[in-house]
Amino acid sequence: MWPFTKKIRQAVCPPVVACDTVLCIPGIWKDVEDIANTVFSVNEGTYMVVGDLLIHPQAAQFYKFEIKEQDENMAESFERLGKTTGITTVGLSKIRNHNYVIYITGKTGSFNEAHQIALAGAAILKAGGLGIRIDTTGKAFEQQKWLKYLINFVEADLFEMFVTNSFIDERNIVFSRGMHNLGLKDILVCGEELQKAVDLINVFGYYQVFDKPVIHQNEFFQPGLQSARYLITEEINQFYSDNKLFNNPFGMWKLRRFAH
Incomplete structure (x- = not known):
């Protein structure tokens, strides 16, 4: 569960x-x-x-x-x-x-x-x-x-076969690549250290595969009862917009920790 x-x-x-x-x-x-x-x-x-x-x-x-x-x-x-x-x-x-x-x-x-x-x-x-x-x-x-x-x-x-969960850029932003193979948006995590960001990408990714939810802009995602809440927004500027192999036509979700 x-x-x-x-x-x-x-x-x-x-x-x-x-x-x-x-x-x-x-x-x-x-x-x-x-x-x-x-x-x-x-x-x-x-x-x-x-x-x-x-x-x-x-x-x-x-x-x-x-x-x-x-x-x-x-x-x-x-x-x-x-x-x-x-x-x-x-x-x-x-x-x-x-x-x-x-x-x-x-x-x-x-x-x-x-x-x-x-x-x-x-x-x-x-x-x-x-x-x-x-x-x-x-x-x-x-x-x-x-x-x-x-x-x-x-x-x-x-998810294991077609998605990589741990790409990181020079700003320490961690993101996935390959979700478009499954018909889903890729996932970007801001403001978290690498392992926590990778874990969040995994949970959010598997959640989409298992539960097949419809996700909307400005909703919240909380991976556990004691976990922080993350605001979900759409990332307009994809990392791979100029690469036909990696560009995701479905888009990209951005998860950022929500400050109470």
């Missing part, structure tokens, strides 16, 4: 907004034809590569599918972006030996669509992918960690 003292109004259907989610998957295959054949066979026809599309016929899902040659900076990026996910030296060693890179791009903006593209990424991992990088978040996972999330999947896992 979530320890909130104020329950924000329950969800209604939000405005329809779409954004792209981009997955990057390095792997080892004999050649381009081997990629398509292996994806089809390992996934028993559930997914198939047709031209520049990855298709899930039964679910009527279509994703842009690009194949690139080996990228010499791939292992370095996984090491940097995999620090919060516990990527191992063994995993990095495998990624260092990749010979192809697959990019999957799909329209998202809801929990279901994020789950579906997560499954599409898993299909490539099962077919020879070595790890997965969420390019619209800046987060990287080893193969087995991503697949483990999807074995006993619950919606709360999407």
Whole structure:
């Protein structure tokens, strides 16, 4: 049971907004034809590569599918972006030996669509992918960690998979990145030390995933009975407005401790 003292109004259907989610998957295959054949066979026809599309016929899902040659900076990026996910030296060693890179791009903006593209990424991992990088978040996972999330999947896992909770700027403002993959506003916390701000982002983020509230400007959020109250306002000046991968078309909430 979530320890909130104020329950924000329950969800209604939000405005329809779409954004792209981009997955990057390095792997080892004999050649381009081997990629398509292996994806089809390992996934028993559930997914198939047709031209520049990855298709899930039964679910009527279509994703842009690009194949690139080996990228010499791939292992370095996984090491940097995999620090919060516990990527191992063994995993990095495998990624260092990749010979192809697959990019999957799909329209998202809801929990279901994020789950579906997560499954599409898993299909490539099962077919020879070595790890997965969420390019619209800046987060990287080893193969087995991503697949483990999807074995006993619950919606709360999407927060761990698609959101980073601890970016900090030169003014010590802490903020999230990647909530747009789920169809939600990102979260910014002012005036708190790093760990407290990260904890607040986590609680507020999970609250949105679990309870699916409708949140309004100038409401208050209190994460526990003994906790401070935080005023919720909309941050107009997003940090990533000029970056098409990280820009959040849904917006950004700002939480600031409310002084009585």
